[in-house]
Amino acid sequence: MIKRSFVPAFAPALALVLSASPAAATPVEGQGLAWDIVEGLTTDVGPRLAGTEREAAAREWAAAKLKALGLVNVRIEPFTMRAFIRGDEVARLTAPVPQKLAITALGNSVPTPPGGIEAEMVYFATFDALKAAPAGSLTGRAAFIDHAMRANQDGSGYGPFGNVRRQGPSVASSKGAIATVLRSAGTDRHRNPHTGATNFAAGVTPIPSGAVSNLDADLVARTATRGKPMRIALTLTGHPLENAPSGNVIADLLGRDPSLPLIVIACHLDSWDLGTGAIDDAAGCGIITAAAIEAQRGGKLLRTVRLLWAGSEELGGFGGAAYAKAHANEPHALAMESDTGADRVWRVKFDLSAVNAPLADRVTAALNPLGIVRSPDMPEGGTDVGPIIAANKLAVIDLDQDATRYFALHHTPDDMLEMIDPLQLQQNVDAWVAVLKVVGNEAGPITGSGK
């Protein structure tokens, strides 16, 4: 009784859903492969929370896929990490009027009792206002931390406003708070809370901590202006889990001269669990893999390209650290990562030595037809390649994606396949192909600036 035909909700995405037919299990062209990987990870695996059985299933799926695509040395390199197991998450204002709040627990939150807590909730318009609160002033109370993150093309708002999430609960706890609720680090106007990890400083008692959607935060802010005390009933039973099993999936495309230092390109395989991790970061895995295969379609590159589908990025970059520890003694030349969704690449940044200035010029020229401009800023590398870059002072190239939409979807239930624009996804693949063809055929040394 399973019906094979179906009426899709949204025609524009349909052509690509159908073109990425499950019958075509081993596409060997870059065209369509990035979408195929994203569709497979989101549909046939689903959410891939680090340290869970679903992340393990994703590793198996990934290894099988990479082997089927013809990559070599495909292996899973296990490690353990501190996971976060989601539980019940329910919040409501109980005063001055009852209002449900759409909330999600932050990674590294500790649980409330199963029946929850109820407490006065003190509203802080900014993180700075919380920091200025007197010691002990939050004893027995919950803290609400508001802020005003905005969308921008370079995603730079995620630094300061992401810090409200990363550090806010620790600061609230240090002043006596028994729970923290904050405005999500996100830019959408939907009822979607954004999850993400928080961290408690040494010596600070971890407390139950969650984020509400922007619309819920607006409601709290409006209610705060009424001037009557607010109370919150909060149940967040998610909890950390030590020594959970995770792992990286690694695969190589051997170059014509395997003795040359390799190029490592990375994405992360784990995802937050509210959506299915389409833009974060199945898209990155699709982009780098499709590009690596496409770049050698006319013949092998000179250098070996290694794919790192890292595990456990979201909860603290465990996969990138494990990779660096395991592979620091292998010769690496250059590292790149794709982890800002699936919208188009708009600029390129280089960390290359002075002797590689002509190489940077050639990469820039190759990207120019794709509408990509050169930035003089230093690249950031990324969480999955950061440790190997730091350990071996590698050269780095960033292909910066347009982040205008990214933080509307990031870490939310809406991080789903349909959010990906197939044309922009393909522009990413094309950009990576252009870079890999230049750097992958560079016979001379490729080295970082050492900065």
Add this chain to the structure above:
Amino acid sequence: MIKRSFVPAFAPALALVLSASPAAATPVEGQGLAWDIVEGLTTDVGPRLAGTEREAAAREWAAAKLKALGLVNVRIEPFTMRAFIRGDEVARLTAPVPQKLAITALGNSVPTPPGGIEAEMVYFATFDALKAAPAGSLTGRAAFIDHAMRANQDGSGYGPFGNVRRQGPSVASSKGAIATVLRSAGTDRHRNPHTGATNFAAGVTPIPSGAVSNLDADLVARTATRGKPMRIALTLTGHPLENAPSGNVIADLLGRDPSLPLIVIACHLDSWDLGTGAIDDAAGCGIITAAAIEAQRGGKLLRTVRLLWAGSEELGGFGGAAYAKAHANEPHALAMESDTGADRVWRVKFDLSAVNAPLADRVTAALNPLGIVRSPDMPEGGTDVGPIIAANKLAVIDLDQDATRYFALHHTPDDMLEMIDPLQLQQNVDAWVAVLKVVGNEAGPITGSGK
């Protein structure tokens, strides 16, 4: 420690939030009053599910507000109805791969056991495909009903695709299904399920029934194409409640000649509980009330205008039925309703007798400067005025709102204040003022076509 100042997420809405200051409790101008009512109902009352204590709180809020605005004969007219009490709502695919599904129970659904059920789920691409399934073929199984609702300006998709929700569970049950899951009657691409009432035909066993978001339905549809059996674990503990207390709030603006048949204008006060009922239908109450007050600002209208803030619209139009029953013997001339959100009025429709053709022309001329065109179609009236129209064969004027966005938000958690465009809300008020000034000063008979 409550901070009075706050940093809002979205600057465009802020000016209006602040202008609708709670300190200005009794604005007497149309300008800003519609927003003030929507902000008050959504912020200071919240969700107003019919038959619950929150709907009762909304009636008290409404009566106090209408008195403060200077209306007379303000009264609450109680009645009882069959309510729906929301419970736990959790769904996930358990095969072929585990996937969470964002689900909400439909009104009139009956509960699963507290621990839920697990069953094979049969995918139907269309409601017609379900109708064609053999008798008994769904015994012991859950049915998934897909469809393809699209946004359109006249909202006409809500007829046929709303019927999937209204009738689908009853049809599934008649073929043996133990539960129904369907694609929401909605046009958005977010992880928001749309609730709404369903109805089981006489003799059909009610079964637990819920709607998933469009993104979840896409995931189910893609999974169905894989050809492997799907299984669902479903917990929906919401349940009907008989004889719940509800009521209408009624208020009059007396005309210069109270002996003339009155004009009744309606909205509904109850809301679904996932959001705060901003567009559905606090906006309608704001629009009709602000317009009625503004229309008499230069002096009383000739005719009495009655405001009906109806209770219990969502679960079956109980408020409109109760109004007709209580007031059928009073002389009414004309009925109008606002219940399609807060986007602009784009067309007007008339049910007027031939003798009132000049009146229709004058109304049309008054609306023309607001960009509103005349449609030859017959008006629909609306759920809250339908019974009094039918009982007394009233004249009807529809001010049709642009419904392009409406069914993206309707009955979802996103039905929040921020979704309202204040300029379009005010255009609604202006359109209603224009109509009321013409019809409210009509000295001759106003009668319907009798069709």
